[in-house]
Amino acid sequence: MGGARNVFDKIPRGASCVTAVISGYAQMGSHVRLWSCILPNEFTLATILTSCSGACKLDLGRQVHSIAIKTNFESHIFVGSSLLDMYAKSNNILEARKVFDFLPERDVVSCTAILSGYAQLGLDEEALQLFIELYKEGMHCNYVTFTSLLTALSGLSALDYGKQVHSFTYRHELPFYVVLENSLIDMYSKCGSLTYARRVFNKMPERSSVSWNTMIVGYGCSHGGLVDEGLSIFDYMIKEKGLKPEIGHYGCVVDLLGRAGRIEKALDFIKNMPFEPTAAMWGSLLGACRVHINIPAGEFVAKRLLDIEPENAGNYVILSNIYASASRWQDVVDVRKLMMEKAVIKEPGRSWINLDKVIHTFYSSDRFHPKKGEIEAKIKEIYAKIKEAGFVPDLSCVLHDVDDEQKERMLLGHSEKLAITFGLMGTPRSFMLRITKNLRVCVDCHNFAKFVSMVYEREISLRDSNRFHLFVKGACSCGDYW
DNA sequence: TTAGGGTTAG
Numbered sequence A: 001m002g003g004a005r006n007v008f009d010k011i012p013r014g015a016s017c018v019t020a021v022i023s024g025y026a027q028m029g030s031h032v033r034l035w036s037c038i039l040p041n042e043f044t045l046a047t048i049l050t051s052c053s054g055a056c057k058l059d060l061g062r063q064v065h066s067i068a069i070k071t072n073f074e075s076h077i078f079v080g081s082s083l084l085d086m087y088a089k090s091n092n093i094l095e096a097r098k099v100f101d102f103l104p105e106r107d108v109v110s111c112t113a114i115l116s117g118y119a120q121l122g123l124d125e126e127a128l129q130l131f132i133e134l135y136k137e138g139m140h141c142n143y144v145t146f147t148s149l150l151t152a153l154s155g156l157s158a159l160d161y162g163k164q165v166h167s168f169t170y171r172h173e174l175p176f177y178v179v180l181e182n183s184l185i186d187m188y189s190k191c192g193s194l195t196y197a198r199r200v201f202n203k204m205p206e207r208s209s210v211s212w213n214t215m216i217v218g219y220g221c222s223h224g225g226l227v228d229e230g231l232s233i234f235d236y237m238i239k240e241k242g243l244k245p246e247i248g249h250y251g252c253v254v255d256l257l258g259r260a261g262r263i264e265k266a267l268d269f270i271k272n273m274p275f276e277p278t279a280a281m282w283g284s285l286l287g288a289c290r291v292h293i294n295i296p297a298g299e300f301v302a303k304r305l306l307d308i309e310p311e312n313a314g315n316y317v318i319l320s321n322i323y324a325s326a327s328r329w330q331d332v333v334d335v336r337k338l339m340m341e342k343a344v345i346k347e348p349g350r351s352w353i354n355l356d357k358v359i360h361t362f363y364s365s366d367r368f369h370p371k372k373g374e375i376e377a378k379i380k381e382i383y384a385k386i387k388e389a390g391f392v393p394d395l396s397c398v399l400h401d402v403d404d405e406q407k408e409r410m411l412l413g414h415s416e417k418l419a420i421t422f423g424l425m426g427t428p429r430s431f432m433l434r435i436t437k438n439l440r441v442c443v444d445c446h447n448f449a450k451f452v453s454m455v456y457e458r459e460i461s462l463r464d465s466n467r468f469h470l471f472v473k474g475a476c477s478c479g480d481y482w
Numbered sequence B: 001t002t003a004g005g006g007t008t009a010g
Helices: A002-010 A015-027 A042-050 A057-069 A078-089 A093-100 A108-120 A123-135 A142-158 A157-170 A177-190 A193-204 A208-218 A227-239 A247-258 A265-272 A279-291 A293-308 A313-325 A329-341 A372-388 A406-413 A415-426 A442-456
Strands: A350-355 A358-363 A432-435 A460-463 A468-472
Touching: A042 A057, A057 A078, A078 A093, A078 A108, A078 A358, A093 A108, A093 A442, A108 A123, A108 A142, A108 A265, A123 A142, A142 A157, A142 A468, A157 A177, A177 A208, A193 A208, A227 A247, A247 A265, A247 A279, A265 A279, A265 A293, A279 A293, A279 A313, A293 A313, A313 A329, A350 A415, A358 A415, A372 A415, A372 A442, A372 A468, A415 A432, A415 A460, A442 A460
Parallel strands: A432 A460
Antiparallel strands: A350 A358, A350 A432, A460 A468
């Protein structure tokens, strides 16, 4: 690229060669401010906008947007779709939607761009709704559209819709696209159907590294506690294969050690590695400190994590859980105060269950659900039954400083308990309950699900923001390790 | 000649 830039610097300015240079830079993932010296055309604008994706380049993107307005290219189909994509990728989905809504004509790319914008941000229900709308309006779909749609369906655990997409692509004899198949594997495994995921994987005529990763993640290998095997693979790649591990590999090792309770060793490993530790590393280690109740390490890790990621409410919640499990209530109160000082807002807990293609969503302490009364009665019945079988509520899961009775009531309002209860009410015993939760499942709800699976002889799959839990006969596939 | 959307991973 340096050569191209040298040539460029010597020739007179004109839109076409500038576009070629920008395009070169854009493909390399960087952008340049060359456009300030020329009058841009639709090619220039679309190219530069593509290189503006990402929150840190939003200002630049906005400047290009204003140029697009001035030059009357805002509604050009290519400029418009890269513009909306730029907004979506920098977390401004409302602005992206505005651009989309004002496009004089839509095509498969602009529709896919807005759809994937919603899906990338985890706005899965919105993505599905929009897809249904556009589809009814006769939107044209291709394999990229389905790939994006599948991302949203994975997030919703919407197995029925996912199967529909699969059979649609099958019926229409789409050529083989590895990206689409990868999305299918991901969808099936996130919907709890590993058999189908594996079937897709097996039938692929060729696979990318993503296919393997997706399949491995589906099987949950990194959560299996195979510490020595993991460490020897890490050694093997360095010593035998001569590969230089990337920061992600170091992250895996930290996670592996932490999960196995070897927290001091993990801290040591972090100290000696050639990278700055990331929030992800500290985050996984903090989770480990909670599971293995290591308070000094937890405080140490939390301090570093909250420096890098002070806005992530989940970090405070785990720290608070660590204190609560050691009955250090004053520290719990202090964490809560700290959250208020920093104006951190915990995302409200939300769980959902798909029954007959309808997504039933429950919020924590849901006061507005139409079947509120029935659910309350049923949950009381469940609670009494599982208590008889030995269930003890874990009050350390409550972040608020209230009396025990109220804590118990608050725990019963957790959204995954409501979803499980609702599922039990409306389905036969042989029906596996598939619940999805937007946050990490708490210890009390995890225990609740274990007891329900035993007392009611019901299999429950619960996907939280972190991993899968399959509850059968009182035990969970995660080995109480998440 | 030059242009827009896509999969996994704490």
